[in-house]
Amino acid sequence: MSRDTDVLVLGGAGVDTIVYVPELPLPYADSYMIEPGIRTRAGQTGDFVALGLNALGLRTHHIDMLGDDPEGELVRALHREKGIALTAVPQPAGTKRAVNLVSPDGRRLSLYDTSRAHADDRLPEPVVRKLAESSRHAHVSITHPCAFALPVLREAGVTLSTDLHNWDGENVYHEPFALAADVVFLSTAALTDPERTMRGIVERGLAEVVVATAGADGAFLLTDGALTHIPAVTPPAPVVDSNGAGDAFAAAFLFGWLNGEPPRRCAQYGAVAGAYACTVPSTETAALHRDELLTRAAASEAATANQPRGGITDRPHGTPRPVA
Known part of the structure; x- marks a missing residue:
């Protein structure tokens, strides 16, 4: 069977309106003057993963439901501009949209419009099957209705990843996504015991690798029963926005994983790409290209090799300790 696509990305297409606010939480006031302006641009989690993969030279195809509306046209235009194949399934409720409030230190509060979806929304099974059968890997966003596509993807024989x-x-x-994927990404932000959650995903599901990102504290990698701390990478410029950092991490990790790199190096790639993403304003869509990623990762790896490791390093299963 020919696998002409490296990664099929499912879901997560939409439009964000970016509002830079003086602080978060935002105190109540009658009005605020937004000096940087208010910008609407295409790009939600699936779009950003697809952009990152494409920039790294992986043949990428994106499928999701889009409305026949101005927001949908923004998404279509972004894919045309970047040369990313897009299958747009009609969505009568309209294209997904959100408002992101971004503080001066780069933190984000997202307000999602849940009216642009129906409980019975589905990606057409024959279309998903055909795309999956011509792909090496599928990255599944946790947006509705991607959960219903998981059995079809498994039957098609592709490996799966997801970001919780x-x-x-x-x-x-989140459980169907967590338990069906070979590679699972998530954030430690809402976890009281990240290690327990990570090990639970492995024990109950199909995951070979679980990665928990922890912002400025780096990330934690669980593979072959060992939990390893991945140090954060110093951003190449001032941090202006955390939006898209997790998507950049996932795309760079998958770039390494699909090229047969060991998981720790894949996580290093992710840390480099995530740090870079924090220097890109939310109003822009930019991703690291392959040569730049490899150069930055090599420099980061050399710098890390000369420093003592902190946190958790290669502890075997059976010696649990919270990573938070």
């Missing part, structure tokens, strides 16, 4: 974002470890909505 700020899962609390208990919300049942």
Whole structure:
């Protein structure tokens, strides 16, 4: 069977309106003057993963539901501009949209419009199957209705990854994604015991690798029963926005993983790409290209080799300790 696509990205297409605010939480006031302006641009989690993969030279195809509306046209235009194949399934409710409030230190508060979806939304099974059968790997966003595509993807024989974002470890909505994927990404932000959650994903599901990102504290990698701390990488410029950092991390990790790199190096790639993403304003869509990623990763790896490691390093299963 020909696998002409490296990564099929499912879901996560949409539009964000970016509002830079003086602080978060934002105190109540009758009005605020937004000096940087208010910008609307295409790009939600699936879009950003697809952009990152494409910039790294991986043949990428994106499928999601889009409305016949101005927001949908922004998403289509972004894919045309970047040369990323897009299958747009009609969405009568309209294209997904959100408002992101961004503070001066780069933190973000997202307000999602849940009216642009229906409970019975589905990606057409024959279309998903055909795309999956011509792909090496599928990255599945946790946006509705991607959960219903998981069995089809498994039957097609592709490996799977997903990003659970700020899962609390208990919300049942996330479980089908967590337990079906070979590679699982998530954030430590809402976890009281990240290590327990990571090991639970491995023990109950199919994951070979689980990565928990922890912002300025780096990330934690669980593979072959060992939990390893991945130090944060110093951003190449001032941090202006954390939006898209997790998506950049996932794309760079998958670049390494699909090229047969060991998981620790894949995580190093992710840390480099995530740090770079924090220097890109939310109003822009930019991703590291392959040569720049490899150069920055080599420099970061050399610098890390000369420093003592902190945190958790290669502890075997059976000696648990919270990573928070």
